[in-house]
Amino acid sequence: MTEQIVSLLGDNRVDEAVALIDANGGPYFGFLHGYEALNALVDAAPSVALYEHQTLLSCYCLALVKAGRARRASAILRDKQACFDSSFVREMIEVTVFIHTGEPVTKNRLNRWRQLEGLLPVDNPLQDGLYYNCMVIILVRINLLKQARNVALRGIESYRQANNPSLEFYMYLHLAHMSVLEGNLHQADRELRMARALVQEDEAAHATSAAFLEIIDSAIALETGRYVPDRKRLEALRRSLVNGDSWAEIFTELCRVGALSLYYSEGLPAALEFIAECQIDFNRRHGDFSEALEIMAATVELLDGRTEHALRLGSRPPRDQSLVGATGSIVLGSMLGKLGNGDLAQSVAREMATSPRFVLAGELVKASEAREERDKVRQRRHVQNAMRLAVNEGLVGPFLEHREAVVGVSGYLATGKFARGHVQLGRLARRVHQLVRGSFLTPDTALKKGVTAHQMRVLSALRDGASNKQIARKLGLSEAAVKYHIGRLLTQFQVKRRGQLIEKIEELAII
Numbered sequence: 312m313t314e315q316i317v318s319l320l321g322d323n324r325v326d327e328a329v330a331l332i333d334a335n336g337g338p339y340f341g342f343l344h345g346y347e348a349l350n351a352l353v354d355a356a357p358s359v360a361l362y363e364h365q366t367l368l369s370c371y372c373l374a375l376v377k378a379g380r381a382r383r384a385s386a387i388l389r390d391k392q393a394c395f396d397s398s399f400v401r402e403m404i405e406v407t408v409f410i411h412t413g414e415p416v417t418k419n420r421l422n423r424w425r426q427l428e429g430l431l432p433v434d435n436p437l438q439d440g441l442y443y444n445c446m447v448i449i450l451v452r453i454n455l456l457k458q459a460r461n462v463a464l465r466g467i468e469s470y471r472q473a474n475n476p477s478l479e480f481y482m483y484l485h486l487a488h489m490s491v492l493e494g495n496l497h498q499a500d501r502e503l504r505m506a507r508a509l510v511q512e513d514e515a516a517h518a519t520s521a522a523f524l525e526i527i528d529s530a531i532a533l534e535t536g537r538y539v540p541d542r543k544r545l546e547a548l549r550r551s552l553v554n555g556d557s558w559a560e561i562f563t564e565l566c567r568v569g570a571l572s573l574y575y576s577e578g579l580p581a582a583l584e585f586i587a588e589c590q591i592d593f594n595r596r597h598g599d600f601s602e603a604l605e606i607m608a609a610t611v612e613l614l615d616g617r618t619e620h621a622l623r624l625g626s627r628p629p630r631d632q633s634l635v636g637a638t639g640s641i642v643l644g645s646m647l648g649k650l651g652n653g654d655l656a657q658s659v660a661r662e663m664a665t666s667p668r669f670v671l672a673g674e675l676v677k678a679s680e681a682r683e684e685r686d687k688v689r690q691r692r693h694v695q696n697a698m699r700l701a702v703n704e705g706l707v708g709p710f711l712e713h714r715e716a717v718v719g720v721s722g723y724l725a726t727g728k729f730a731r732g733h734v735q736l737g738r739l740a741r742r743v744h745q746l747v748r749g750s751f752l753t754p755d756t757a758l759k760k761g762v763t764a765h766q767m768r769v770l771s772a773l774r775d776g777a778s779n780k781q782i783a784r785k786l787g788l789s790e791a792a793v794k795y796h797i798g799r800l801l802t803q804f805q806v807k808r809r810g811q812l813i814e815k816i817e818e819l820a821i822i
Contacts, residue, residue, distance in 0.1 A: 338369030381411035413559035413597035416633035440469035494668025603639025616771030675713035
């Protein structure tokens with residue numbers, strides 16, 4: 312059938328070709344017959360015809376989106392000379408294009424697209440499903456996860472009626488991603504298994520489906536402290552999103568997984584390099600700079616003891632949360648909490664404030680505050696509370712992100728005494744202790760100088776110009792211990808003053 316349409320277009324029998332396309336999905340031809348078929352008919356269409364027939368122009372816009380040229384499709388939609396004669400079709404194409412651009416969600420746009428549901432044609436479940444699919448992404452982008460979940464369930468029902476498992480797959484993928492962000496990992500795992508089963512069921516599944524599955528699976532792995540892809544695999548996944556189907560939220564999630572996993576396994580330079588490459592590719596794919604990715608760069612720097620970037624962003628958090636999205640809001644909320652701005656942290660992720668992950672992170676922020684006040688009893692109590700919240704889901708990601716709150720008490724908790732016979736809780740405490748301890752990397756250049764993990768943390772704080780008292784409060788050490796570490800470092804690097812020590816470590820690219 313695709314060959315017949317291509318042949319008609321090649322013979323310039325455009326009206327006949329358009330009639331055949333309309334009989335086989337119309338503007339949504341690509342969703343039914345695959346993107347290769349969509350590209351074939353767009354390539355065969357005379358360039359003039361593309362702008363004279365609404366069906367062909369719709370197909371052309373969707374082909375541009377899938378090829379990573381959403382901005383071009385958006386420009387066509389704004390062109391008053393375009394042949395869209397039906398406001399409904401134009402609105403549907405616009406919302407489909409929009410989810411790939413990473414643009415802000417304005418109140419007017421959201422209200423207009425919500426009203427679009429009332430205009431959906433009767434007895435066209437595919438159309439319903441596509442609308443719900445777009446709305447799920449938009450609602451996630453503005454952190455309305457509960458509403459997004461309800462819409463996703465309606466989308467699943469629509470796609471089942473349309474007998475389209477390859478599109479139903481996307482709804483379960485969105486649900487799994489939302490569950491990861493909320494910290495409901497068992498639920499995320501079940502939803503991901505459903506998505507994987509639908510791909511196996513559908514022989515015409517899109518080529519990037521495997522990449523999407525791997526990204527969400529890696530997100531679950533990161534949250535549970537399991538294996539995540541190495542650098543080469545992360546780069547391959549990033550390229551697949553640039554060259555194939557993608558949307559801003561899945562790209563941001565890949566960056567979060569990649570940046571944190573590379574930081575814990577290879578250190579800060581590797582993490583920042585990956586984020587920079589993601590920022591370039593995000594711009595290529597979605598046509599704009601990502602605020603969420605900048606927040607991630609500030610977050611991994613903060614993990615490494617570098618506060619400048621985080622403080623700068625924390626003093627002027629994004630006014631438009633839709634430019635940050637749900638993943639970016641989770642990271643931003645965590646960063647603001649670590650900077651001591653808990654109220655602002657809740658405001659950027661208000662919809663998720665009662666989710667298991669957010670509540671757990673809140674306990675770790677309190678533990679960090681107690682640590683700075685050298686109240687070890689209170690610090691230990693809040694870390695214990697966090698572990699009790701985490702145990703059912705096996706959620707350890709927040710402990711690594713707030714590792715300073717755990718250092719100093721995790722060894723005691725790893726003995727399992729506080730668990731009182733709760734085997735699973737004791738096992739989680741030991742796992743958190745091991746992962747946190749292993750997350751403090753010492754570069755080879757520092758190892759050759761005999762620098763320990765504790766000394767690396769002092770060096771990072773020292774580089775930011777902190778006084779001994781500030782370093783002691785930040786790391787939960789006594790001032791005497793800080794003086795001891797700095798004295799040892801001065802000897803190891805054969806310098807006499809702190810300023811010379813900072814120059815030396817920067818010269819050797821140790822931090």
